[in-house]
Amino acid sequence: MSKKPVSQAIDTFIEEKITSERLEDIVGERFGRYSKYIIQDRALPDARDGLKPVQRRILFAMYKMGMFNDKPYKKSARIAGEVMGKYHPHGDSSIYEAMVRMSQNFKMGVCLIDMHGNNGSIDGDSAAAMRYTEARLSKEAEFLIADIDKRTVPFIPNFDDEELEPTVLPAKFPNLLVNGANGISSGYATKIPPHNLKEIIKATIEKIDKPDLNVERILKIVQGPDFPTGAIVQGRDGIRQAFETGSGKVIIRSKTFFETFNKDQTRIVVTEIPFEVNKAELVKSIDMLRIDKKLEDLQEVRDESDREGLRISIELKKDSNPDICLAYLLKNTDLQITYNYNMVAIHHQRPVQMGILDILDAYINHQKEVITNRSNFELDRAEKRLHIVNGLIKMVDVVDEVVHIIRQSKNKQNSKENIMNAFGFTELQAEAIVTLQLYRLSSTDIDALIKESNELTEKIEWLTKVLSDEQVLLSVIKKELKEVSSKVGTERKTQIEDEISAIKIEKSDLISEERVRVGVTKDGYIKRSNLRSYVASKQPGLKEQDGMLFDQEVSTKDTLLMFTTLGNYLYMPVFEIEETKWKDLGSFINNIIPIEKNEFIIKILCISEFVEDQTLLLITESGQIKQTKLSDFNVSRYTKPIRAMKVDENDELTSVELGPKHNIIVFTKQANALRFNSTDVPIYGTQASGIKSLPLVGDDKVVKAIYAKSSDDLVILTSLGNLKREKVANIPLSKRLKNPIQLFAMKKRNPHFIRDVSRLSNEQIKENVSVLITAKLGSVQLKVEDIKSSAEYGKPFVDFNTFGKSLFITIETASSESIDEDIIEKGEAVQKEKPVKVPKPKAEPKPIAQTIIKEEPKIQPELKKTENPVKNEPVEVVKESEQKPVEKETKSKKIQIKKLSIFDEEDDWKE
Template sequence: MTEAEKHLDLPLEEVLGDRFGRYSKYIIQERALPDARDGLKPVQRRILYAMLQDGNTADKPFRKAAKTVGNVIGNYHPHGDSSVYEAMVRMSQDWKGRHPLVEMHGNNGSIDGDPPAAMRYTEARLSSISVEMLQDIEKNTVEYIPNFDDSIEEPVVLPAMYPNLLVNGSTGISSGYATDIPPHQLGEVIDAALMEINNPACTVDDLMTVMKGPDFPTGGIVQGTDGIKKAYETGRGKVVVRSKTEIETLKGGRKQIAVTELPYEVVKSNLVKRMDEIRFDKKVEGIAEVRDDTDRTGLRIVIELKKEADPQGVLNYLYKNTDLQVSYNFNMVAIHNKTPQLLGLKQLLQAYISHQKEVVTNRSQYELNKAERRQHIVEGLKKAISVLDQVIEIIRGSNDKRDAKTNLTASFDFTEEQAEAIVTLQLYRLTNTDITTLEKEAEDLAEQIEKLRGILASESKLLNVIKDKLAYVKKTYNEERRSVIEEEIEELKIDLEVIVPSENVIVSATKEGYIKRTSYRSYSASNEEPPGMKESDDLLYAAERNTTDTLLLFTEKGQYVYMPVHELSDIRWKDNGQHIGNIVPLEADDSLVRVIPVSEFSDEHYLTFFTKNGVVKKTVLSAYQAQRYSRALVAVKLKENDRLVNVDITDGSKEIFIATNFGYGLRFAEEEVTPVGQRAAGVKGIDLKTGDSVVNGFSISPDGPPETVIVTHRGAVKKMPLKEFDTSSRAKRGLVMLRELKQNPHLISSLQPWDGKENGLRIQTETGALKTEDVGSMRRSDRYSNGSFVIDTKELGTVTDAWPALDYQSLQKANEGNKESNN
C-alpha cells in the first residue's frame, strides 16, 4: 500500500458531523440521561452494582468511598474519579433525593453548597432501599453486557422493584437534550403504578387523584396543579415552588419571618447572602437583620423586621426577588427503547411496568429451571434410597467415581445429574429423617413449579406478583409527604408604599446620560450650586419626585429604561450621577433623549413618540409598565436610519406640533394618531422634503404652551406664538416658520415649547460652547421672520442644539415650601 492510499480525503463537514454525532449519541445514551426503567444514569447504576459485588450492603459495615470509586473506575466506568465520587455523593444527599440510594459516613456536603470531604475520608454503603433496586439481579432478571475491556459483565439496567425515576427524580444536560424530573412521594407513585396496572385506560386526572404532584426532599409549597397536569400529560410543565414561612410576633410587638423549608435545589447560604444584600442596599425597607439559625434540629432562617415594617409586604418582595420562591420546569426526558424521549406520567409508568413484567418473567423462568433441576435430583435420590443396598454394592464394586456413575446409570436408568448426586451423597443423609425431608422437599418443589408455571402462563398472575412487591415496598419504606400542593399560583402584589419608604427626593438626569437621586439634606447643603456634572454636560431633567414613582428613560434608538426612583443610587448633589449605561447595557452610540416621571401607569394617558423621519406613534402608558427591567426595553420600532427625537405624555385630547430642520411646522389633532402596541412602529406625522428631518415634536393643550422658541444653525433666535399655525391634518408638509433666503438660508437646529416659566435657553455650538440666552424679554415674531442673531458662529461654530435651561434653584424653594407645610 502506498503512502497516499493510507489517507482518506474527506470533507471536514462530513468528518465533524460524523464524529460529533457519535459523541452526542454516547453522551445521551451513556452518561447524562436516566433510563426510564430504573431511573438511573450509567454511572449511578455502576456505582450501585459495584457496591453490591463488593458486599458493601446495608447490613454490613461502612467501607471507604475511595475503594468503591476505584472499583467502579477499574471495572465499569473508565472516567475521572471526581465525576464518579460526585455521583456517589449526590445519591447519598437527603436534600437532593427523596430516598437516598447510598448511605455515607462523614461530610457529604450540605444544603449550603459546601463540598463533601475527599473520598479518602468518607465511608459509604448501599442504603436499605437499594436492596429493592438490586434484588434478584443474580437470577438473570436483566440483560448483561461486557464491560469496557471485556473482562467482566455489567447489567444494562437494574431490576428496580419500585419506580425509582419518579421517586428520586433526575436532572442532567447532554447534547441537544436536558432532563428535569422532580422527586415524588413513594407511596403515591406506587399507588399510581398500581392504578395503571389495574386499569390501563385510566387518565392523568385519575392518576392525579392518588399522585398529587412532586414531593421535594426539602419540602416547600408547590403551586399550580394546572402546570403539574400539563407536565404529566406532555412531559413539560411549570410550577412555582415556595419556601415554607411563618410570621412570628415577638415581645414588644416586633415581628419576624421564619423560613423552615426551602425550594428544591436552592443553596441556603446564597439565599441568606442575597436577602442580606437587599437589607444592606435598602432595596426593601423594614428588614433589621437576616440570620441563619439552622442547627441539628432543622433548617431555620430568621428575617428580623423593624417595628413599622409590613411583614407580608416584605415577604412578597423577597418571594419575587430572591430564591425564596422559584419556578420549577418539568422536562421529563429519559432513555426509552434506547432513544431519548419526552415522556408523560402514563408513559413513564408503562415503561416501568413493562420492565417489571420482563424482570418477573426472567426471574420466574430462572427459578422454574432451578426448581425443575432440583426436582429431578430429588426424584433420583428417592429412587436410590429405595434400592439402597444395590446402589451401595455397585458403588463399592466400582473402580472410581466415573465408573460408579456409569454403573449406576446402566443398572437403574439414572441420569448423569442423578448419578452425580448419588455418588456425592454423604452417608449421614441416609437416615430416616432425611428420607422424610426429601419427600417433603419433593412436595414443595412440585408446588413451587406449578406456581411458577402459572405465573409464566398467565399475565394476571404475573401482574399480581408485581403488585404484591410494590405493596411490600410501600409498606416498608413509605414516608409522609413533605411538599404541600396548592392549586393556584398566588399572584405576588408588591405595594411600593409598603416596601419602599415614601420619601421626597430630588431626581436629576443630564444630557450625557448621568442620573441620580439626591436627598433634600444634600441638596439643601449645596447653597444653590449647580449639580455635579462634566463641564460639557447640562441638565436634561431635575425635579422633586417620590421614591414610589418610576422614571421612563427614553433613548435615541427607540429603547427605554424602566427605573423605579427608589432603585436609583443615592448620590450627593455635588457629585456626578451614575451613567445609564452602568445601570443597564446600552449600545455605544445610543444616548438619552427624554425622562418622563410616572406616578401611576394608567390606561387614560398615552406616550406619543416623534422620530427624525417624521413618524408619530401613540401607545397607552400602561403598556410601558415593566415587571423585569434588567435591560433596555423596546419603546418604539425604528427603521435603521431613524432616530427618536422626543417623547411626550398626552391624554388623547391634545394637539400635536411637529417642526422640521428646513423650517416647516405642522399642527394637527392628536386623535388623528391611532394608538398602537408597545413594540409597533408609528404612522406618518409630517410629509418631509428630501433631506429634511424632524427637529422636535410635542403636544399642545388649550392652556399652553402659548409660544415656541426657534434657534437656527446660524445662531438666530426667535419667539413665535403657536396661534400662527392653524390646525391642519396629519401627513401634510406644514407651514413655513422662517423667511426664505436664496443664499445661506436658515436651518432650524432646535425648536422648544415656551410658556414663560423657563429660566432661559441653553444654546450649544459645534465647538462644544454653551451659552444661556434670556428669551423672556425677547419680542414675539411672526412666521416670516428669521429672528435675532445671538451667537457669533464665526467664533463659536454653527448651532447644533438648544434646550430650556432648568431652574434647579426653584427646587430649593419647593423644598422650603415642603418644610413649612410639614411644620
Template sequence: MVKKAEIKNLSLASVMDERFSRYSKSIIQERALPDVRDGLKPVQRRILYSMNKDGNTFDKGFRKSAKSVGNVMGNFHPHGDSSIYDAMVRMSQSWKLREPTIDMHGNNGSMDGDPPAAMRYTEARLSKISGEMLRDIDKDTVDWVLNFDDTESEPTVLPARIPNLLINGATGISAGYATEIPPHNLGEVIDALIYLQEHPDATLNDLMQFIKGPDFPTGGIVQGLDGIKQAYESGHGKVMIRSKSTIENLRGGKELVKITEIPYEVNKSQLVKQIDEIRINKKIDGIAEIRDDSDRSGLTISLELKRDADVKGILNYLYKNTDLQISYNFNVVAIKDMRPQRLGLKNILQTYLDYQRDVLTKRTKFDLKKAQDRQHIVEGLIKALSILDSVIKTIRASSNRKDARDNLVSEYQFTEKQADAIVALQLYRLTNTDVTKLRQENSDLAVKIAEFENILANSNELDKVLQTELLEIKNEYQSPRRSKIEAEIENIKISKKVVVPDEQVMVMISRDGYLKRSSIRSFKASELNDNGIKDEDRPVLIKKLSTRDNIFIFTDGGNLIYKPVFEINEVKWKDTGEHISQLNGLDSKEKIIAAFDFSNLKQSGSFLITTRFGNIKQTEFSKLLPGRTYKTRASMYEKFKTDEDSVINVEYLEAGDVKDVLVMTEAGLALRYNLNEVSVSGARTTGVKAINLGDNDKVVNSQVVTENSQIAIIFQNGNFKKIEVAEIPVTSRARKGIKVLRDLKTRENLIGNFTKINADDIMLRVYTDHLNGHDIILGEHNLSNRTSNGSAEINVETDGVPTSIEHLLINEIELINTK
C-alpha cells in the first residue's frame, strides 16, 4: 500500500534553526576549519590521501593535475573541481605555505595574484615532506570512515608526523567561525615540542624561548612581541608585518630603496601600483621611479628616490598608506574534540604530542602483531625443516593442499597458519642456508618483539621514540628563520616634508570667505586687480607662502578655521577659489576678519581677541591647535554672552611682548592699558571686560600699540585724522576711557574705525557701508590733537558711511618682486 504524504505544521523559525544548525556544523567540520591534529581541512586531507593512494609521490614522476583532481572528486570529495584544484594550487605555493605539501610543474600562480594555469596544463605530485604527513597510515594509526557513496574508506585524520597546523598555518571562514593561523618555523616548533615533552609544566614563556613568533614564507619584519604573546596565550592577538628593505647610494646624491621581502599574502603587483599612484598623484615628494625588478633570483621592488629625498620619511609614509606594512590578526581556531575551539600555543603543542603518542602506540601495536605473526610462521618453518623427511612424506600422502595442511596440523601439532606456510614453502628453500636465515630472522624478530613490548609497557620509551623521530624530521627538513621578530611596534610619524613638496605659491583669503592658492607663474601672468574675487568682497590675506605653511582663519562669529596651505585648492589667480561654507558650524553671514600664517604648529605666542560688546582675552596658540575634524568642522575660539556680539579684531602676539592695548568705542572713548592686564584663557571662554561701555555704545576696534605708535581714525561723517598714541594716557582695564573727539551740538559725532599706522604704510584704505573703497594717502595729513574732529575725506552722501580702515596688502605683494 502506498504511504500517503504527511503534512506537519511546524514553525518557520524552528525549521530554519534546525536546518541552519546542520548546515553550520557541516561547513565548520567538513569544509572551512582545520583539525588541530594534522592541521588540514577535509579537502586538503583528501587530496594528500588520494594522491598517496594513487602512488603520486615525490619519488615518482609528475602526473596531470586534472587526474588527481578527478580522483579526489570522484572518490572522496563530491564538490566542484575548481575548489579542489584551488586547494591543490595553494598547497603548492611557496609564498603561501612555509613547507609546501604539493610539488607542481607549470604555472601555479604568482605573488602578483596571477591565476594558475588550468589543471589540464599543470602537473603535480606530493612533496617529500608530505610523505611525513602520510607515513604509517597503513599501520592502523588512524580511524577510517566510508566515503560519500560507501564504496571506499578514507582517513578521518592523517598520522601527520610533522606539526602541520603551526608550520603551514591555516585560513578559513565558516558559519560563525573564522580562523587565521600564521605559519611557523619547523625547527623551532619541534624544539618546543621536545621541551614540552620533557617539561609538561612548561610555561608560555618557556615555550617562547624556542618559538619566537610566526615565520612567514615571504619573510618580513614582525613587530609586536606583546601581540604575539597574547595570541599564543589566548589564540587572539595582533602584530604588524613590515617589508624588509635595503638602501643603496646612486650617483648624483640619489638613493635606491630595494624592497626584498613583503608582508604575508600581500599582492606584489598591487603594492607596486599603490606606490606608483602615490608618486603620480604627488601625495609625497621624493619618489622618482618605482620598478618591479623581481626575477628568478627572488623578489625585488626598486624605489628610486630624487636627490636629497628623506628616505626614512618616505618609507614611513608608505608603511602607513600602502601594504608595505600591514596588521596581522591571529585568530587560532581549529577543530579539537569534534568542535571548533580557540587554542593557545601550549594547547596546540600538547594536543599534537598526545596525538603523536597515540599514533606511535597504534603503530607499535601493529608492528608488534606483525612481528609476532611472522615469528610464529618462522618457528613453524624451523620445526618443519627439523623433521623435513616426515613432513614431505605426509604432504606426498595427502590428496590436496587442504588435506596436506590438515594432516600437518593433526600429526605434528602445527597451527593452521604454520601449516599453510609449510605447504607453500618452495623446494629451493630446503637448504641449510635457509635454515640459518630463518634462525637469524627468528632471533631478530625476538629482539624486535621485546623492543615493541617495552615501548608499549613504558611511556618513557615511547617518548624516546617520538623524540628521536621528531629530531630526524627536524634534521631533514628544517630551514633558517625568514621573518625577523621585533619587540615593539614602531610608532610611525610622517613628516610634512615628505607628504608636501616645498613649493612657493600665492595664497589669497577674502573677507567673504573665499580661499585659493595659485602658482607664482599664474600670479605673474595676471593683472594685480584681476584676483577673481567679487567687487563687493576684499582680500584679508594676500601672501607668498610655502605649501608646508599653516593658516589660521578667524571669523567674526568666533569660529577658527585651520588650513594647511597644501590643502587649499590650487586654481588660476583670476579664479575665485573655494568657499569656507563647506565647513559645518558656520553661519552664512560670518565674515573673515583675520588670517595668520605659521611655518609650524609649535608657536609660543598668543592671540589677542576683542569683541564688539567690550570683552577681551588672550588665548595661547597651543590652545587653538587643530583637531582631527578640522577638515569638516570649524573650532570655537570665542564664546559670546549674547547672540548679537561678534569679534572685531584678532592680533597675534609673540611670547614676551610688553606692549599696550588700545580700545576705542563708537562714541569716541579710548582706553589704553598694559597687555598684562588681559588675562590668558581658553578657547571656549568670553574673556574679561575690555572697557566700560556706556548705553548703546560699542567697541569699533582694538590695537596693540607702543608709546611711539600713531593711529589713524576714520569718523562716520567721513572725516579723517592721525594722532599719536602718547596722547592717550595709560590707565587700567575696564575703565570708561577718554574722548578722542569733540562732541557736536547739532548731531552725533561717531567713530567708524581706527587702526595703528605701521612704519612702512604709505596709504590706508577705508571701506564704507556701500562696500566702496577709498584710499587715504597718509603723507597728505598732519598729526592732529586728541580732541580734534579731523578733516573731511569721504563724501558719505555718495560713498556711504565708513565702517573700517585697513592696511593695503601691497606690502606682501611687493616682496614677490613681480610687478
C-alpha cells in the first residue's frame, strides 16, 4: 500500500473526529455546567425545605426503608449503602458525614436523625465508623417527610432512571431557619444560623395572618438566632440587618461566671461556648496563653465537662483582676467570635440571598402547594371510596339476586359484567362486590358502611372547601404548624443582648507587677530576666567586646524611654521585653523597633508614671535646647521611633535629663559653662526644635545640659580621666545666650576636654554614695568622699594608659532629695535656698546601672587592679566579662547613658 492513501485516510479521520474550538469557549461551557450542578445539587439548601440534596436523599431513603422513630435502629452502613446505590452516586464517607451532622445536637437546631453510638463530640472527635453506629429517623424528621406518599411534591428519576426521588420534601416546619445551613459552592456560599422552632413557627403564622408584616414585628417574635450550644448573641442591629437583607454581623459570647476558691483566689467558669467552636481547641488556646506568658495571671485551665454539661475552669493567680482577664480571653480566644450572616438558598432554581420575610414567603407558598396537592389526592381517593361504599350499600338491598348472578357466572370477569348489566353498577363497584368477603354482609358491617359513607361525604365537602377557599387552606397550614410546635418545640437556649459590648483593654492591665532585671547593651541587645536568674548568673550574657549600657532592677509596669542621636525616642514597656535568662544574649532592639544605621541610643530613662509636673531637658551639640513635659512622651502606639526633638541634619541630640530644678547649666567640650534659670527655656512639644542656649566659638560643641540647684556641687569628668569638683554657686547665674565662663584653660598639649558632668547634691555627699567612672577599656569605682575640691584640672582617677579615654560618670542617687526653692533677686549671682525634705517615693528604689564598655584585646585577662595615680591606692578594675551591676537605690527610675561619640575626632566606637 502506498503512503498517499494512508495520509489521506488520516486526514479524513481527523476531519471527521476532531473539531476545532477556542479554549475559553470549551472551559467556559464545561465550568458553567459544573458550577450549575454544584450550586443547585450539592452545596446550597433549598429555600422550601432547607435541605441539601444529600440530606434530602438520606431522609427519603430511610423513609422508604421504614426506619421511623418508633422502629428499631439499623446499621448506618446499610443506610449509606442504600442512599449511595439508589439516589446519591458519590462516596459513602460524604453520605455518612452528612448523616452524622444531622444527628449532632450541638450543631443542629433540631436533630433529624436519631443515632446510636459514637456520633462525634463538641471536642472535634470524629464519629465511629459506619459499621459500628446505628440510626433511625427522629420525630422532627418525620414531620419533614410526612405526606410524601400523597403526591404532595414532585418526583424525578434518579441517576440511573431506575428509581424516583423527590425534588423537595413536604416540610411541615420552616427547616431552613430552624436548622440553618452552611455551605460553599462555586461563586456562592451560605451561612444561616439555627433559630428557635417555636419562634419561627409563630412568625410563620403571623406572616400568614398579615402578609404585609414588617421586620420590626418579626423581631418582636423571633429574637434572633438560637444556637444549640446556647451562649450570648450581641447586636440586635446586626440581626435586624440580616433579617432585612440576608447579610449581617453579630457577636457570639460564651456564658461565664466567677467562682471563688481557696478564700482569696478566683476562677472563671465557662458553661456555654459559641456555636461551632471546638471545645478542645478552645481549652488548648487558653492554656497556650498561660504557657507563652501572654496572660501571666492564668494559673491553670481545666476541662471539667461531664454528663451534666459543659464546664471549663480557668483558675487565676492571687491578686489578679478577673474582669480584665476575662476581657482579654474574650478578645484573644474563641470564647467570643463574630458570626456573619449570608442567607443564600436555592429559590426558583437559582441562588438568592434572602431575608427572613422572603424565606417565610417561600415556605408558605411551598406549603400551599403541598396542602393543595395533598387535598387533591385525598379528595380523589375519598370520592372513589364513597363511590364504592355507595355501591356496597346498594348491593345489600339486592344481595340475593347478586349472589345468584355470581353463582351463575363463569368467572370473575363474567360476574362483574353480569351484575353491571343487571343492576347498573360501575366497574369499580362491581370489582368491590365480587371481591367482598361474605362476613361483611352482616348487619354490623352494613351500619359501618353507612357511617363511612357519611364521613366520606363530610370529608369531600371539607376538601372541596380547602381547594376552593384560600383562607381555609391557610387555616390548615396554621393548624399543622401549631401541632408541630406543641410536639417538638423547645425553649430558647441563646440569650440575646441589644448592644455589642466593646472590649477595650490595655495590655499593661494584664501584667502582674513584678520586680525584674532589665539590661541594654551598647551593641543594641535588650533583655528582661527574673531576679532569680539574675542572682544565679554571675555575669550577663554579652557578645564579644559588648558592654552594658543599662542594668537596673525595675517593675514590669515601668516604661523605658530610649533617646537616640537623631532626636527620636523608643517607647518600650518593660512587660513587652522578651523574658530570657540573664546569661542569654537577649533580643536585638532593631528587630523590635527599627532604627537608622547612623542612629545611636544616648540615654535610657525608666519611667513609672508620666506625671504632668515633670519635664525633660533636651539639648543638641549645636546648643539647641528645650524643655518638654514628661507626659508628652506617653504614647499608645510604639512600633517605630517617635520624634522627641527636631534635630537638624548636621546636628545630634547629645543630652537628655529628667527634672525640673530651678537652674540649668550648659557645658561645652572646651570647658565653657553657662548657668541660667530654667524659666528662660520654654516648654515645647515633642515636634519642636527648641531655642539657642549659648554662643559657641570655633569648633566647640555642647556636651551636657543638666538641672541643678545652687547648693549642689558638680563633678566634671575630663577626657584624660581627671575628676574636678566644683560648686554650682561658683558659676554665676546669668541669662540664656550670654557668654559662658571658662571653667579651666585649654592647654595646647594634651588638653583636658569635658567628657561628662554630673550633679552632686548635699544628700549624696551625706550618704557618701558610689561614683562609677567608665572608660573605653574598663571602669573605676570610688566614693564621693574620695573626690575633693582640687586643682584647676582636678585629680586623675583613671589611668589613661591602662583604661584609655574616659567616657562618662555615673553617681548613685541619694535616697532623699530636697526641694529647690531658690529665691532669685536681680543682680544676685548666687541663689539662696531653703532645703526641705521630701519623703521617699512609693515605688521601690531602683539600683543604678553600670555602663560596661567593650574591652580592647590589649587588656590582659589577668589584669584585675591598678594603682590610683593620685593616692597610690589600689583601685579595682572590672573587666567586661567580670563586671557586675552596682546594687544601689535611686530615687528616680533613670540611668545616665552618655553618647560615646561626643568628640568625633577622638572616638572611633561607631566604626
